[in-house]
Amino acid sequence: MDIIMLVLFGIGAGYALLSLVFGDWLGFDFHSGDLPYLSPTVIATFLNVFGGIGYMLLNQTDWSMIAVASVSLISALAVSSVVLFAVVLPLHAAQKGMAKSAKAMIGLAAEVVTAIKAPRLGEIVYEQGGTRHSAPAKSAGEPVISQGTSVRIVGEMAGTFVVETW
Numbered sequence: 735m736d737i738i739m740l741v742l743f744g745i746g747a748g749y750a751l752l753s754l755v756f757g758d759w760l761g762f763d764f765h766s767g768d769l770p771y772l773s774p775t776v777i778a779t780f781l782n783v784f785g786g787i788g789y790m791l792l793n794q795t796d797w798s799m800i801a802v803a804s805v806s807l808i809s810a811l812a813v814s815s816v817v818l819f820a821v822v823l824p825l826h827a828a829q830k831g832m833a834k835s836a837k838a839m840i841g842l843a844a845e846v847v848t849a850i851k852a853p854r855l856g857e858i859v860y861e862q863g864g865t866r867h868s869a870p871a872k873s874a875g876e877p878v879i880s881q882g883t884s885v886r887i888v889g890e891m892a893g894t895f896v897v898e899t900w
Contacts, residue, residue: 735799739789739806746782749774770822771814779817784810836890844887844897846871850879858885858897874898 770776788806791797797805842860850856850873858871873879874888874896889896 735802736789736792739785739792741785742781743785743789746778746780746785749778750782753778770826771818773818773822775822776814776818780810780814783813836893836895839887839895840889842887843900844871844885844895846879846881846883846885846897849881850897852877855894858887858895860887869893869895871895871897 784806787809788802791802791805792799795802839860839862842862844858844860846856847859847868848857850871852873855870855872856879857868859866859868861867870893871885871887872891872894876899879885879897879899884900885897886900887895888898
């Protein structure tokens with residue numbers, strides 16, 4: 735049983751170490767779709783914790799194998815759940831809410847947070863996917879657009895939004 739626990743711990747720790755050192759270089763495109771609990775991060779965490787705690791309990795206590803396996807399983811499920819809810823799901827949600835292409839933002843409303851004085855740039859904020867984003871902006875024609883003014887995005891040039899007042 736020691737060997738099994740060490741192998742499981744080694745697989746989890748090895749995956750984490752390889753991911754840390756090589757990042758996406760050795761990566762493959764695995765999409766768990768609507769099953770984020772099947773993400774490689776959660777699976778590796780489960781294996782790492784199950785194997786590590788199981789090995790420690792087998793060697794440090796006089797517990798039966800059933801007790802060791804039960805405590806290891808509960809611990810691995812608990813830690814994997816924390817990783818799932820604290821890391822994987824928030825990152826998954828953030829990835830879904832990534833900003834659309836700048837061209838897709840044309841026509842949306844925004845608010846000026848730093849006054850736009852032609853030909854200088856100002857700054858706007860807009861909401862997309864429940865998150866507020868800021869971006870540089872320039873006026874489509876008006877010489878000055880004051881802070882707090884509601885504007886509409888009418889274009890994009892080299893990463894800068896072109897806006898006009900409503």
